Amino acid sequence: MYQPTATEENYLKTIYHLSNTGIKSVNTSSIATSMETTAASVTDMLRKLSDKEWINYEKYKGVKITRKGEKVALGIIRKHRLWEVFLTNILDFEWDEVHHMAEELEHVSSEELIKRLDTFLGHPKFDPHGDPIPDQTGKMESHDKFNLSAGEAGEKYIITGVTDHSTLFLKHLRKYGLLPGVTVSIAEIMDYDKSMLVKVNKDKFHLSLEVSKNILIKKYVSSK
């Protein structure tokens, strides 16, 4: 059993995300784009990851993550999301400020540290962006999320997360108070551009399709 380097951990995390959230097959160039590196660098790394049995890789045939690799990826994702909870809930950072710090903290190796951090935080199930936190065995909740852009006029929803994690987008949402847990009702959907008029608490405002496509929601149910 090998100990992954921080770089290997980052590759596995990216491959895991592309496998699960992306539509296209996980190929060299999609990894290169995600990681802001070159295809040549990715090819080099894929051979290493394959040697260590974290992925199945055949030249020109793309990549499939193995059980072992998934376990590594989920471990990193767990650390990342727990540190994000720590940074927002304990150190009072805003949800759009924590990503970069968590990217560094996730590579701190101690398993015992993360176990105690989890306990200290009260075993949170979701991070500040609404993404589920895997437990020690890799299991996590997954309520059937869908996009706000698929919501219907007159209906009430609860925000559960986002699909765009960029600082720019998160800051934009923060300005409107559009955070996970918040209730939104769709007042009207414009035929012309699919933009929508939404109500949050007493406020009413306009959201472009660009924005609503990147907000995840679930149906509002009054009794919990």
Added chain:
Amino acid sequence: MYQPTATEENYLKTIYHLSNTGIKSVNTSSIATSMETTAASVTDMLRKLSDKEWINYEKYKGVKITRKGEKVALGIIRKHRLWEVFLTNILDFEWDEVHHMAEELEHVSSEELIKRLDTFLGHPKFDPHGDPIPDQTGKMESHDKFNLSAGEAGEKYIITGVTDHSTLFLKHLRKYGLLPGVTVSIAEIMDYDKSMLVKVNKDKFHLSLEVSKNILIKKYVSSK
């Protein structure tokens, strides 16, 4: 102004410690011993650190840390010690368990993070081992510590720190409840081997010179 790598930070930290606590001049081999590496590697690194003006270095003449280098070193020491406080006070680790984790956490770059951690912890002045925590400008407390081995029979002292930070030693002290802040009175000092009989709370036990030499104390003053 350069951004130091984690490795450069570790070298500067070691050079700072050797400059301030060690007796001998800071030469290549003492750095190599401290860092468990070879003299050749140290020489390579000294040239890099010198290029970046963190040390003054002349071939064969040893090393002197510059103001700039000292600032970097104190920044790392500040982070290390604040994380140690976090790990013991918040996550309930024992004082002999935190060093390795803090060595990783100290390289997390965000200054804002450490500033907020400091606030969250209540601006502690000392870490769990009794070592002073530098503030943002690099200043720190330094009460005139001396070794328990220099204490006198019949006198009462307060433990303020240790000079040996090894897990083995810290675990040993923990067994006896010999932690910073604890009051110790010396009942008797043996002429033969300079070992001492000490009283801590209701317990009485024997400490070898080897042990007492590595415990730092200050005089006990009843009113605060």
Added chain:
DNA sequence: TACTATTTTTAGATTTGTCTAAATTTAATA
């Protein structure tokens, strides 16, 4: 199917930090 266009891989370099072994410099001692 044949020919582009795209994607992917290889070849060869570079940077950081490390090593061993050899050469050089400084220190110690007869």
Added chain:
DNA sequence: TATTAAATTTAGACAAATCTAAAAATAGTA
């Protein structure tokens, strides 16, 4: 002071992660 001993530096090599440019394989299309 001459010579041995110890410390230090250089030379050359290696592993990890990266890059550019060129070659090879796959996909798309006339």
